[in-house]
Amino acid sequence: MTVELFIPCFIDQLYPETAFNTKKILEKAGCKVKYNPEQTCCGQPAFNAGFWDEAKEVGYKFLNDFTENNYIVAPSASCTGMVKNYYNDLFTNTAVHNKCRNIQGNIYELSDFLINVLKKDYFGAELEGRAVYHDSCSGLRECKIRDEPRALLSKVHGLDLVEMKDTESCCGFGGTFSVKFSSISSAMAQQKINNALEMEADYIISTDVSCLLNLQAYIDKNNIPIKTIHLADVLAHGWGNV
Structure with a gap:
C-alpha cells in the first residue's frame, strides 16, 4: 500500500523527529511512504483567525500537493480535522470541489489509520514508565478518535497506561487562544498537568504536538518532573537498530 505522508508545519519546524518516526512506523506496518517536500500547511492558523481568503489560498496548495489516489496520513489530529471538516467551508462548489471531497475521504490521523485501516496495533515498542493519554479536542471531537491511541499504547512493553481525571478537557492551547488569553491557557495547562501528576505519571x-507544546512549556517553566511525548515517538521507541 502506498501512503502519502502529510507533515504539518508545526511538526516540520519544531518536532522533526516525530515526522521521521511516523515514516518509520508506516514502513514497519508494510506501507510504501511517499513524501512531497513541497508541502507546507493546511491553512488552519489563518482559518481559525478568521482569514478565510488566506486559508483558502493555502488550502489550494495543500490540495495540489497531494493526490486523490492514495491514503494520506498525518501525525496530527488537529490538521487532519481541519482538512476533513473545514475544507467544506472553503471549497464547496468550487473548481476543486470533487478533488477536495476525495482527499477528505482519504486523509487519516496516524492512530486512526493504523487501527481502522491497517488493523495493526503492535510495533514492538518499549517505554518504561507510567503514562496518561490526553484526548486532544481535535482528535476526540473532529476525528472521533478515542480508543485507537489507547489500543496502540496498551501494546507498548513496559508502559503502564492509566486514565487521569478530566482527560477529555482542553489543554489550553487552542491556537491563538494561548496567545490572546495566556493566563487562562496557563491555568488550563496547570489543571491538566496536575491531573497527570495525581496519577504519578x-x-x-x-x-497533537500543539497540545504537547503548550503543556511542555508550562512543565519547563515550573520545573515539573513529567514529560510530554507524541504517540508516534512512543510507538517508535525501543526499536534499537530496527
Missing part, C-alpha cells in the same frame, strides 16, 4: 502522551 512519568509521561503525558497525545496525538
Whole structure:
C-alpha cells in the first residue's frame, strides 16, 4: 500500500523527529511512504483567525500537493480535522470541489489509520514508565478518535497506561487562544498537568504536538518532573537498530 505522508508545519519546524518516526512506523506496518517536500500547511492558523481568503489560498496548495489516489496520513489530529471538516467551508462548489471531497475521504490521523485501516496495533515498542493519554479536542471531537491511541499504547512493553481525571478537557492551547488569553491557557495547562501528576505519571502522551507544546512549556517553566511525548515517538521507541 502506498501512503502519502502529510507533515504539518508545526511538526516540520519544531518536532522533526516525530515526522521521521511516523515514516518509520508506516514502513514497519508494510506501507510504501511517499513524501512531497513541497508541502507546507493546511491553512488552519489563518482559518481559525478568521482569514478565510488566506486559508483558502493555502488550502489550494495543500490540495495540489497531494493526490486523490492514495491514503494520506498525518501525525496530527488537529490538521487532519481541519482538512476533513473545514475544507467544506472553503471549497464547496468550487473548481476543486470533487478533488477536495476525495482527499477528505482519504486523509487519516496516524492512530486512526493504523487501527481502522491497517488493523495493526503492535510495533514492538518499549517505554518504561507510567503514562496518561490526553484526548486532544481535535482528535476526540473532529476525528472521533478515542480508543485507537489507547489500543496502540496498551501494546507498548513496559508502559503502564492509566486514565487521569478530566482527560477529555482542553489543554489550553487552542491556537491563538494561548496567545490572546495566556493566563487562562496557563491555568488550563496547570489543571491538566496536575491531573497527570495525581496519577504519578512519568509521561503525558497525545496525538497533537500543539497540545504537547503548550503543556511542555508550562512543565519547563515550573520545573515539573513529567514529560510530554507524541504517540508516534512512543510507538517508535525501543526499536534499537530496527
